[in-house]
Amino acid sequence: MGYKTVLGRKSYVFPDLKTLLAKASPLRSGDQLAGIAASTQEERVAAQMSLADLHLSEFLNIELIPGENDEVTRLIFDSHDRSAFSKISSFTVGEFRDFLLKENTDSELISKIRDGITPEMAAAVSKLMSNQDLILVSKKSPVVTKFRNTIGLPGRLSARLQPNHPTDDPKGIAASILDGLLLGSGDAVIGINPATDNVPTVIALLRMIDSIIQKYSIPTQSCVLCHVTTSIKAMEEGAPLDLVFQSIGGSEALNKSFGVNLSILEESRQMALELNRGTVGNNVMYFETGQGSGLSAGAHFGVDQQTLEARAYAVAKKFDPLLVNTVVGFIGPEYLYNGKQILRAGLEDHFCGKLLGLPMGVDVCYTNHADADQDDMDTLLTLLGAAGCNYIMGVPGADDVMLSYQSTSFHDALYLRQIFGLKPAPEFESWLLEKGLFESSKQFLPKENPGKLLLEGILEDKAG
Missing domain, CATH: 1.10.220.70 (lyase)
Incomplete structure (x- = not known):
């Protein structure tokens, strides 16, 4: 043949x-x-x-x-x-x-x-x-999911608040969380990549974010992006876990290189569902993917990286996730050489995920040794806003000091919302208005001088 x-x-x-x-x-x-x-x-x-x-x-x-x-x-x-x-x-x-x-x-x-x-x-x-x-x-392929708010509605753009810190310092993380919330980020998730993937650290971070969410009644969800088996152990020890995170791929061998299989993912999902922590829905999984991981792990079997990436979406779809995103330029120029290739891959991944029924976001990002710059990312960011992307990343200054890569900032989400007339998740929008962080106007923008806010207590809580 x-x-x-x-x-x-x-x-x-x-x-x-x-x-x-x-x-x-x-x-x-x-x-x-x-x-x-x-x-x-x-x-x-x-x-x-x-x-x-x-x-x-x-x-x-x-x-x-x-x-x-x-x-x-x-x-x-x-x-x-x-x-x-x-x-x-x-x-x-x-x-x-x-x-x-x-x-x-x-x-x-x-x-x-x-x-x-x-x-x-x-x-x-x-x-x-x-x-x-x-x-x-x-x-024209919207996908809507829910946990403590509603993500993916037409006319909406959410942002993951990514307050990473190189030593998982609570005060440094709290400062980034406060910064993001003041600028309207965090409705997708407040999600930390821990510097160390161990159960005590993960539990401490989960309790920290949960205390902030509960104290200020923030309609969002938390996640510590640790390995799924660490999440399972954290849940067994009573941690306040909202979303289970895992990186996944498009072949069994690739998932094995990540230390997972379908059975483990299902076990973690059932445990998270039993916690019953959602208020408006029960989508409890968060997956990340990226073109090139199959080749990097020697687990691509001669399948091109974009097709293998699409196969990862079948894995994600099985578990009814709240969030899926392709970390499009994170692996490096060995797989996506320059800004043009990163841009194309981001649009492809978003398209394939949405067509298959996934709540797709994109980490619009690049590594410093790629032939790309922030102008390339601005272009991809804008195109994804036009394409109806569910969410993007919100990283302080667009520069992740723990993972050492370039992504998008809290201001980038404001930019997209402003030029396309988009708003955050409806429950989160109401909270921002109620707390006086944003003002209700034709353009949904943060107040220039929000004054003394309850949120300022976040730093005081963590400083002690």
Whole structure:
């Protein structure tokens, strides 16, 4: 079997679907490093032409990673909804793209076919789309989740308040939390990456954030982004845990490199649900992903990094998460070389996640050794605002002093909300107004001089 395209006087043959998908991918350094990228732009176009003529039903007959050795593959096939797929079963990948772009294909119609779309189908159609196409379809694919507030509603943009500290110092973390809250960040989650992943530290941080949330009645949720097994131990010891966090990937071997499998994720989810800490919903999981992790772990099996990333979304979807985000430029230039590649990957990941029904956010970020700068991130940030991204990161000064990478700031969320007329989660919006941090006006902005606020006690509490 193979796929053949004639372009001019030259014939291109792609021996299998895995090769076809890899060759059709827009250029990125990770696929070049893996030796699976198209060698020329002409070869890439030939692969995209072949892919456009491929029927979606073919994806249901081919396992990119054999299921007998991969529980992610088994999950993808076992969870596929044939009834939902019947509405698009006659389409080629190219026709599927045209269908998604039609003006009368709206959010209601997309929601009806979601469970019939496999990650490989989503990845395939994204490879045929321009950046403009990715933005348009993402915009009409909202996904709403709930815990202590409602995230993902149209006209809303949330932000994760990320108060990381290189030594997990409570006063330093509290200062960042106060800064973020004063600028309207934190409705997605107040989420700390701990400097050390151990149970006592995690419990102490969880208790700290919970005391702030409870004392000031903040309608948001907390998370310490430790390993899932650490979260399980913390819950066993009575920690006030809201969300279980875990990094995940698109193959069983990749997840094994993270120290997880589907069974462990389900165990943690059930434990979190039993705590019953949500007030408006029970989405209790938070997942992070990123293109290139499969190659980094030697667990990609020749699958291109964007398709493997989309497969990770099948894992996330199984556990009904509150938040999912791609940390798009975090791994480094070995996988996404420059600003152009980071921008494209961010739009692809957001599109595939939304199309599959996930509450997608994006950590708009880069490492200092990548060929990228803050101007590139401003561009991606703005495009994601247009695309209806659920949430972004809020890092003090956009520079994470613990993880040593460049991300987005509290002011970046204000910028997006201002230019697109967006607001935070409705419950969080009401709280900001009630506490006098923001003023109700045509443009939802923080007060310049909020005066003496209850929130100023946060630093006093932690200083003692």
